[in-house]
Amino acid sequence: MFTEPKIDERPDTHYVGIRTMASLQEMGNGLIPRLHTEVYTWLKQQGVPPAGAPFIRYHVINMETKLDIELGVPVAGPIPDDERVRAGVLPAGRYASLIFTGIENGIKGNGMLLDWGAEHGLKWDTFEAEGGDGFVSRYESEITDPADEPDPSKWDTEVAIRIADEPTH
Incomplete structure (x- = not known):
């Protein structure tokens, strides 16, 4: 299941997280819960x-x-970090988003949001990146708590991508 995409204004969101390079296979083989657990700890x-x-x-x-x-977790405001767990901010701005159900629908959900943005003339907040597509703020946030629903095919996840600010003249 996929919700209709929407656009909303979001505030800065402070967080702490662990940054890494990973293949899709590594992400699917336990990296995500392992690093989230490390951040929570x-x-x-x-x-x-x-x-x-x-x-x-x-x-x-x-x-x-x-x-x-x-892999991050929001916090109420800026906090000191260390070499492993780093503080960061998801920047304020306009975001396009949708919700998909089932972790197996993540790639499709992201693709649907990107296609919808293209159809509606949105310009994503991106940057030139070596070896890939760079995004100023693109993320998937877990809505369903795995402790409440153990079946990943029933988890709701929101994908959100920051829309580029319109130039002011």
């Missing part, structure tokens, strides 16, 4: 509660080799 050790659902931020996408991704 780090937050607990710091005494900082999460302020939202975990997400995967896609910095540079290259489906053929490796993706430059970050």
Whole structure:
């Protein structure tokens, strides 16, 4: 299942996360829950509660080799980080998004949102990246808590991509 894409305005979202290079196979073989667990453990050790659902931020996408991704968890505001778990911000702005059900629909959901944006003349907030497509802010946020629903084919996930700011003259 896929929802209709929508556009909304979002505030800055502070988070902490672990950035890595990974293939789709590595992502599907436990990397995502392992790194999210590491971030949650780090937050607990710091005494900082999460302020939202975990997400995967896609910095540079290259489906053929490796993706430059970050496994993050929102926090209420800026906090000190370390060499492994880094603080970051999903920047404020206009985002296009949709929700897909079932982790097996992630690639299709992303493709549907990209196609919808092209049909509606949207310009994504991108940057030149070596070896892939660079995005200023593109992420998938988990809506369904796996502790509540163990079946990944029933998980709802939102994919959101920041739309480029219109030039001001």
